[in-house]
Amino acid sequence: xxxxxxxxxxxxxxxxxxxxxxxxxxxxxxxxxxxxxxxxxxxxxxxxxxxxxxxxxxxxxxxxxxxxxxxxxxxxxxxxxxxxxxxxxxxxxxxxxxxxxxxxxxxxxxxxxxxxxxxxxxxxxxxxxxxxxxxxxxxxxxxxxxxxxxxxxxxxxxxxxxxxxxxxxxxxxxxxxxxxxxxxxxxxxxxxxxxxxxxxxxxxxxxxxxxxxxxxxxxxxxxxxxxxxxxxxxxxxxxxxxxxxxxxxxxxxxxxxxxxxxxxxxxxxxxxxxxxxxxxxxxxxxxxxxxxxxxxxxxxxxxxxxxxxxxxxxxxxxxxxxxxxxxxxxxxxxxxxxxxxxxxxxxxxxxxxxxxx
Amino acid sequence: xxxxxxxxxxxxxxxxxxxxxxxxxxxxxxxxxxxxxxxxxxxxxxxxxxxxxxxxxxxxxxxxxxxxxxxxxxxxxxxxxxxxxxxxxxxxxxxxxxxxxxxxxxxxxxxxxxxxxxxxxxxxxxxxxxxxxxxxxxxxxxxxxxxxxxxxxxxxxxxxxxxxxxxxxxxxxxxxxxxxxxxxxxxxxxxxxxxxxxxxxxxxxxxxxxxxxxxxxxxxxxxxxxxx
Numbered sequence: 001x002x003x004x005x006x007x008x009x010x011x012x013x014x015x016x017x018x019x020x021x022x023x024x025x026x027x028x029x030x031x032x033x034x035x036x037x038x039x040x041x042x043x044x045x046x047x048x049x050x051x052x053x054x055x056x057x058x059x060x061x062x063x064x065x066x067x068x069x070x071x072x073x074x075x076x077x078x079x080x081x082x083x084x085x086x087x088x089x090x091x092x093x094x095x096x097x098x099x100x101x102x103x104x105x106x107x108x109x110x111x112x113x114x115x116x117x118x119x120x121x122x123x124x125x126x127x128x129x130x131x132x133x134x135x136x137x138x139x140x141x142x143x144x145x146x147x148x149x150x151x152x153x154x155x156x157x158x159x160x161x162x163x164x165x166x167x168x169x170x171x172x173x174x175x176x177x178x179x180x181x182x183x184x185x186x187x188x189x190x191x192x193x194x195x196x197x198x199x200x201x202x203x204x205x206x207x208x209x210x211x212x213x214x215x216x217x218x219x220x221x222x223x224x225x226x227x228x229x230x231x232x233x234x235x236x237x238x239x240x241x242x243x244x245x246x247x248x249x250x251x252x253x254x255x256x257x258x259x260x261x262x263x264x265x266x267x268x269x270x271x272x273x274x275x276x277x278x279x280x281x282x283x284x285x286x287x288x289x290x291x292x293x294x295x296x297x298x299x300x301x302x303x304x305x306x307x308x309x310x311x312x313x314x315x316x317x318x319x320x321x322x323x324x325x326x327x328x329x330x331x332x333x334x335x336x337x338x339x340x341x342x343x344x345x346x347x348x349x350x351x352x353x354x355x356x357x
Numbered sequence: 358x359x360x361x362x363x364x365x366x367x368x369x370x371x372x373x374x375x376x377x378x379x380x381x382x383x384x385x386x387x388x389x390x391x392x393x394x395x396x397x398x399x400x401x402x403x404x405x406x407x408x409x410x411x412x413x414x415x416x417x418x419x420x421x422x423x424x425x426x427x428x429x430x431x432x433x434x435x436x437x438x439x440x441x442x443x444x445x446x447x448x449x450x451x452x453x454x455x456x457x458x459x460x461x462x463x464x465x466x467x468x469x470x471x472x473x474x475x476x477x478x479x480x481x482x483x484x485x486x487x488x489x490x491x492x493x494x495x496x497x498x499x500x501x502x503x504x505x506x507x508x509x510x511x512x513x514x515x516x517x518x519x520x521x522x523x524x525x526x527x528x529x530x531x532x533x534x535x536x537x538x539x540x541x542x543x544x545x546x547x548x549x550x551x552x553x554x555x556x557x558x559x560x561x562x563x564x565x566x567x568x569x570x571x572x573x574x575x576x577x578x579x580x581x582x583x584x585x
Contacts, residue, residue, distance in 0.1 A: 022535045029563070031538055035570045042577040 083119030256295030
């Protein structure tokens with residue numbers, strides 16, 4: 001955009017010189033000045049010329065001053081070039097050469113002034129544009145780095161999970177081999193020996209076998225018990241919370257396929273239920289709380305309904321407000337109703353989120 | 358020099374080009390000599406217009422290349438745009454130079470009074486370069502060969518009229534007479550006048566110099582690389 005404006009401005013100058021030449025009915029030779037300047041303008045349009053080429057313009061104009069005094073108007077072009085490029089040293093020869101033309105008109109002054117002014121404008125314009133470009137580049141760069149960092153963290157997370165799984169598998173294999181395996185092999189060998197023994201030795205041997213089998217069964221149970229996670233997961237968490245609630249009686253019911261619910265939803269449903277139950281304990285006179293968790297193909301709905309009569313404290317605390325925001329962030333909603341007892345309903349979308357990814 | 362030879366082959370494959378390059382010059386040689394204006398035989402005076410026509414015909418193959426996507430494929434080939442351009446231009450220049458030589462030789466053999474025939478040949482050759490450069494610059498503005506050719510025909514007529522080839526420049530109004538200088542055809546007409554009446558060789562060199570400057574100017578404009 002900037003380039004094309006500059007090119008148009010340069011060609012306008014050539015046209016100005018041409019019209020001046022036509023009006024003044026000058027000699028054919030001075031026409032060469034216009035053609036040479038036009039060639040330089042074309043070169044600047046097509047290629048990026050180095051700054052010293054401004055001198056060529058100045059020399060050409062200076063050479064034609066004796067033939068055609070209005071050649072000094074041609075200095076507008078090198079003046080403009082030197083200012084746009086910031087090579088102010090080239091202004092000096094122009095200033096020195098202008099008096100040679102012996103053309104002291106107001107037109108010349110203002111013409112050269114506008115050339116310099118446009119030059120300053122173009123220079124500022126270019127500076128600003130370069131600044132914006134470098135800022136945009138910097139921003140893009142940091143965004144790229146951030147993205148890289150995120151990817152690396154996610155990768156590290158996955159690797160950690162995998163490592164944990166592997167070490168757990170190793171532990172199980174080791175336990176089975178070290179304890180259960182030895183005892184069972186020992187019991188099997190003792191059985192073989194038992195067939196050849198009689199009397200008290202046989203009695204001792206059978207006791208030994210019993211001990212070994214009992215011990216390995218216990219070991220096996222321990223190992224399997226270690227495998228089941230200690231922390232509760234999924235809907236069990238909610239159920240556990242409901243069970244632990246001492247203030248009133250609770251009734252927890254669930255329906256649907258709980259495995260469909262993404263893991264991070266549980267971390268939203270859990271505080272939701274806690275908040276609702278805390279509210280019941282603090283503000284309500286209810287005696288029973290009905291908790292219903294439904295999972296369908298498209299939504300998850302958690303409703304907590306109490307049978308309290310005191311509907312005065314409906315003003316939402318920070319807890320519920322935060323939960324509302326979090327529910328909205330995943331595309332769901334959380335609503336509170338106090339028409340008959342307190343009812344807190346949290347609805348989260350299912351399936352849709354996976355499609356978006 | 359593959360592109361150069363290929364350009365030559367392509368030009369001679371086109372029958373219309375052959376008519377432009379052979380029949381028109383032959384016809385021009387046999388045109389009669391005028392009584393008072395122009396000073397040279399009609400065929401030689403109007404030869405500049407023919408050069409412009411031939412120039413636009415020849416450079417048309419560059420537009421054709423762009424139209425057919427040859428330029429796009431060349432961009433992927435190990436050939437620079439500069440090589441493509443100068444070898445094509447060289448082929449055009451060689452053809453036009455040959456045509457100018459043929460024209461002058463024909464005139465001399467036929468017995469026309471051509472005054473300085475060597476300088477006339479030089480003038481025509483220099484003008485041929487200018488014509489190629491102009492049509493190159495002109496073609497770079499167009500995507501379609503036919504449009505470019507048709508519009509340029511009008512431009513040629515205007516240039517010939519205002520430049521003093523079709524009619525004496527003195528017949529034009531003063532202001533047009535002054536503006537006529539910007540047309541390369543004006544300088545050709547000036548050169549033709551010089552061939553007949555000129556004295557100072559410096560004037561002739563100035564005329565050729567201006568034509569060469571024009572060639573440079575239009576080459577710079579026309580050498581733009583357009584891939585579309």
